[in-house]
Amino acid sequence: MKSFNPPIRTLMGPGPSDVHHRILSAMARPTIGHLDPAFVSMMNETKEGLKAIFQTENELTMPVSAPGSAGMETCFTNLVEPGDKVVVCINGVFGMRMKENITRFGGEAIVVEDEWGSAVSTDKVEQALKDNKDAKILAFVHAETSTGARSDAQSLCKIAHDNGCITIVDAVTSLAGCELRVDEWEIDAIYSGTQKCLSAMPGISPVSFNERALNKLKNRKTPVTSWFLDLNLVMGYWGDDAQRTYHHTAPVNTLYGLHEALVMILEEGLENSWARHQKNHELLRDGLEAMGISFLVDKENRLPQLNSVFIPKGVDDVQVRSTLLNDYNLEIGAGLGAYAGKVWRIGLMGHACRKENIALCLSALKDTLK
């Protein structure tokens, strides 16, 4: 067993995205204790940075010490009680995963289905909530990483509240890559990941809960099933400054990386980051369409940071991706679930969302498809 030196790739898949050298360097700074006053002040800055990019004043805004799937589980294990009816929207893999979470925590999942590649239908959701007046939660994916479809989070939250529900929103792929306004849109509980448009290394899941979500948590009749993700306990460490009670050992170096990623996004400006993703998406789109390649998702529901395109007829999916990886050190993503073998997912996320990467991708793809 020898030291591992990874190949140098360009990461244009569905995540992880390219991590900037500043962030890699930040991770390599010396480890300090998770209760060190210097670390605690970095934690406070991280919370403030996350509030800025979530566009929220929620006091409970923090990074969960595990990947996006654990962020999802944090929302469901804390908010779903046995017997709770939850309307869950499925238009791709991550809606299915939400449903799985609901049933495992004893909830009753009412499924609203849409075609993979479509946005969640607000009409169908409205109908489902009218048909299930005792539903307590609406859960949906803002940015479906499996297809690249964006749903109208603001309208869905309004419908939920009009029908007495709180909302759980998956923003793993949307955070920092396209418009997302937690407070203005009245999202109640939200989770994301660090390895997409934040361009930090994978392993951390930022979450944010508002008062409505916290009330649901406070009024639980049964304990939260997970000890590790129980926010009543986690908040003893991430919550009140005076406390900082030991709960688990925070992933110190990974959090250095997240902190640096937040510094970089705030330097660029959040709205500038959104605009950069949109502008570069259009550049990539024009290039792909000029090659005769078409998109899975309609223009109006398309995420700029995740471009699902149909694999041209007669082209060998695996062979093309292997050639891109082996000859060009370029990673693009395979299709997932229903679209395995049918689409490629080309990510333009965070630091990977640069003109030089688009030039590389278009040129390498053109050569490979010849």
Next chain:
Amino acid sequence: MKSFNPPIRTLMGPGPSDVHHRILSAMARPTIGHLDPAFVSMMNETKEGLKAIFQTENELTMPVSAPGSAGMETCFTNLVEPGDKVVVCINGVFGMRMKENITRFGGEAIVVEDEWGSAVSTDKVEQALKDNKDAKILAFVHAETSTGARSDAQSLCKIAHDNGCITIVDAVTSLAGCELRVDEWEIDAIYSGTQKCLSAMPGISPVSFNERALNKLKNRKTPVTSWFLDLNLVMGYWGDDAQRTYHHTAPVNTLYGLHEALVMILEEGLENSWARHQKNHELLRDGLEAMGISFLVDKENRLPQLNSVFIPKGVDDVQVRSTLLNDYNLEIGAGLGAYAGKVWRIGLMGHACRKENIALCLSALKDTLK
């Protein structure tokens, strides 16, 4: 918000321990995809390295993508079914946490209590298992991080098997710091952490399950509650080489660090690492005892890597630890739970377990206590 540059500390608390520069540098290598063939081959090496330091041939030996508490939860959520009787040994904080896990997953906890600072009593455990013939699991902490007491894992496992139970063992602080032989001692399910005697950065939890434990999992009548930690799903990614099915995004860079930590331990030799911890413990012990400082744990049950010592009478706990941190950049640990304010926990873990650190610690403590 500006880039965070941590102070340079010497970490002699209960973890995280000092991380070697080789490991910090490894973490800063460029991120690649979690399904990249180069990454998959590193995953295989990591599994082999973990098997070597756990001293096991268990096929299911892998790093959970979250801190030690999630490793604990992985064991309990997969192995405890609602209604299962579990005998759990409490001689410190982490036994209490085990009990919490058992009840949250619907198990019935039968508690065997010992004084904090003592080893788990094999006699009491034997009696508890005889009194509870329908018990299915014995859970105990090999190395109690809250006190520095080591329990006799081999004898406890034998008693468990003689009484038809499988075992869940907490080895967060013991792995690589003192003798631990998973196969020879017939430990069925075990979890550890990366931030103790592996001296890798916090955030990952190595686990290992043998066939007996896997059988318990396979014969469950109810689904595992956690989706994120469900080994039936996680094994699709970490298990069979041919598969590598996406489950969650692995913490790529943190795993680079773990891989490098394993390379370093295997270079040193596992038994040499155990011996180094013991030798340096004796050096520290002699120095502390010469200052009139005494140990919480009896000599025969004392962990070399975690030295709990009584705070001398009339000494201000917080002030001494602050002086050590602020004037000497030296972190030692506070007491936990029953021993808060009464003991210090001085770690000699992994890369922190060096003669120069002992010299610094003894000298700084002598000056501060003057």
